[in-house]
Amino acid sequence: MGPQTIRIFSRNESKQIEMENEIKDDRLRFFIGDVRDYQRLVKAVEDVDFVFHAAALKHVPKIEYNPFEAIKTNILGSENVINACLTNNVEKAVCVSTDKAVSPLNIYGATKLLMEKLFVTANNYLNEEKYRTKFFGVRYGNVLGSSGSVVPLFIEQIKSKKKISITDTRMTRFSITMDEALDFILHATKLGTGSEIFVPKLRAYSLLDVKETLFEILENTGEEIIGTRPGEKINEILINSDEIRYGWEIDNMYMISNPEVMKTYSGAKKIENMKMYSSDTVDKIPKDQLKQLIKNLI
Numbered sequence: 612m613g614p615q616t617i618r619i620f621s622r623n624e625s626k627q628i629e630m631e632n633e634i635k636d637d638r639l640r641f642f643i644g645d646v647r648d649y650q651r652l653v654k655a656v657e658d659v660d661f662v663f664h665a666a667a668l669k670h671v672p673k674i675e676y677n678p679f680e681a682i683k684t685n686i687l688g689s690e691n692v693i694n695a696c697l698t699n700n701v702e703k704a705v706c707v708s709t710d711k712a713v714s715p716l717n718i719y720g721a722t723k724l725l726m727e728k729l730f731v732t733a734n735n736y737l738n739e740e741k742y743r744t745k746f747f748g749v750r751y752g753n754v755l756g757s758s759g760s761v762v763p764l765f766i767e768q769i770k771s772k773k774k775i776s777i778t779d780t781r782m783t784r785f786s787i788t789m790d791e792a793l794d795f796i797l798h799a800t801k802l803g804t805g806s807e808i809f810v811p812k813l814r815a816y817s818l819l820d821v822k823e824t825l826f827e828i829l830e831n832t833g834e835e836i837i838g839t840r841p842g843e844k845i846n847e848i849l850i851n852s853d854e855i856r857y858g859w860e861i862d863n864m865y866m867i868s869n870p871e872v873m874k875t876y877s878g879a880k881k882i883e884n885m886k887m888y889s890s891d892t893v894d895k896i897p898k899d900q901l902k903q904l905i906k907n908l909i
Contacts, residue, residue, distance in 0.1 A: 612797075620644055620655045621666065646688030659699065661800060664692045664730075665707040667723070670759065671842050676721045682878025685722035687731070693733045696744045700909045706730040707807070708750040710785070710847040713854070727808060734805040745805035749796050751813070752785040752890070754794040756908040761818065765825050766909060774833040775822060776830065782818040783846050783890040786903070787811060798862065804875050808867040810849045815890040816901055822901050850888035852893055857883035 615805050619627060620642040627641045644651040650830060656662060667685050668674055674681040689706065696704040711720035726748075731747040751863045753760045761784070765775045787795075791811070799809035837847070850858055851866060857865045861879040865888065873879060896904070 614638060615840070615869055618639055618642055618655060618659065619647075623836045634656070645684075646691055647683055649695065652691050652868075653698055656695045656701060661701045661798045662692065662696055662701050663703040663707065663796065663800075664689065664704065665814075666692075669709070669719055669728075671711075671717050671719050672840055674687040674722075675717060675841050676717045679702065681718055681722050685719075686725050689729050690725040692786070693729060693746065696746070697733075697736055697742050700742065701744045701802060703745045703800060704730070704733075704875050705748075705796065705803070707750040707796070708748050710752040710849050711844075712750065714851045716743070716844055729808045737805060745803060745832055747799070747807045747809070748810075749799050749801040749849045750808045750849060751787050751792060751795065751811055752849065753787075754792055755786055755788050755904060757789065762821060762825075762905060762908055769825060769829045769832050772832055774835045776821065776837045777818060777834050778837055779845055780819055780836070782843050783895075784818070785813045785815050785847050785849065786895070786896055786904070787813055790874045799864065800891070802862065804872065806868060807874055809889065812863050812865065813849075814894045814896045816846075816896050820895070820898065821905070824898065824905055828902065828906060837887040845891075847890040848887060849884075850868070852858065852887045853890065855882055855885060855887060858885075858888075865881070 616638050618640045621627060622643065622645045624643055627643065631639065631641060642655045644655060646652060666688060692704065700837045703907065706725050706726055709720070710721035711717065712727055715721040715724050729744045730748050736742045737745065752836055756762050770776045795811045803809070850867065855868050857867050857869060858881070859868060859873060860880045861876065865882065866879065
């Protein structure tokens, strides 16, 4: 896309050094900082056209034990991002949300829901004479193979000759790879006009399918049922039954938005014949395709 500069703003210096060594490109600029620090954020966002807000405390059990810290980063930090974008007249600001924000069962989900609401309502400031920033969000589930997710955990356990730890045999999850997530975010950014929540159309997999596939590829080390963690859901829900009323389909995505915003779109159609968008109701990935996806992660 030919950007002049891409700024990475985070508090994790070791990850920044790792990225700098891996991606050698003079257009990258690394800013150490925290979304809790508004003044630092304002400096980082100067002369920026697009902001992607993914900063969050997101480990569910840790947040259940440290809720005040999650509020400072996930809610107050998001407010700082919004104000920094308004101050610098950023063109578009996109918040990256999660299935856990839908009908939240845990503190993490509740903080991400509030982040979404802050971004959607920030469009009330839109005034071409003073503020031009368009705010909207993207929402998806766990990225397949991402740090802390189930596939790398199972792989590590099998390689260590340990039993894999199954939380609940009924569990299903939406399937999205890192490349698919990035393509989705960039496409939504091109399309967004302000106050929408974009959701990708995805297939799903079951925990049992993942277990069986890994045992085929690596080794059957057995399993143990450990039970669900506090705040953990059996299935991922990306659009609940109430949001479906405001749901639309466009360009292989779903979009949650009010009818007024939809007047600016052509080619969008109302979601019909769907009560909710949940990982237990969508098509499952065929075993051979899931096997190939997992092989790519090993």
